[in-house]
Amino acid sequence: MRQVDWPALMEAGMRGLGLAPEAFWRLTPAELRLLLGGFSGQGAALGRKRLDELLAAYPDAGRPQTDKERDHGGL
Secondary structure (H helix, E strand, O other): OOOHHHHHHHHHHHHHOOHHHHHHOOOOHHHHHOOOOOOOOOOOOOOOHHHHHHHHOOOOOOOOOOOHHHHHOOO
């Protein structure tokens, strides 16, 4: 597992992007990556197939499954 280079990220976020410390620490890693120019060329749009995979992996608590989801093992 790679270690996070916090000093470099803090410098990029606060000095490079001009974020206040409070704003920097409220960002999710994905938001910071996007602000720093990440995701380019990686197809940032979420397709239906990937959405279905995520819904199956992380279902909404208390949400009843549809007939289609039950018939296809959660997908």
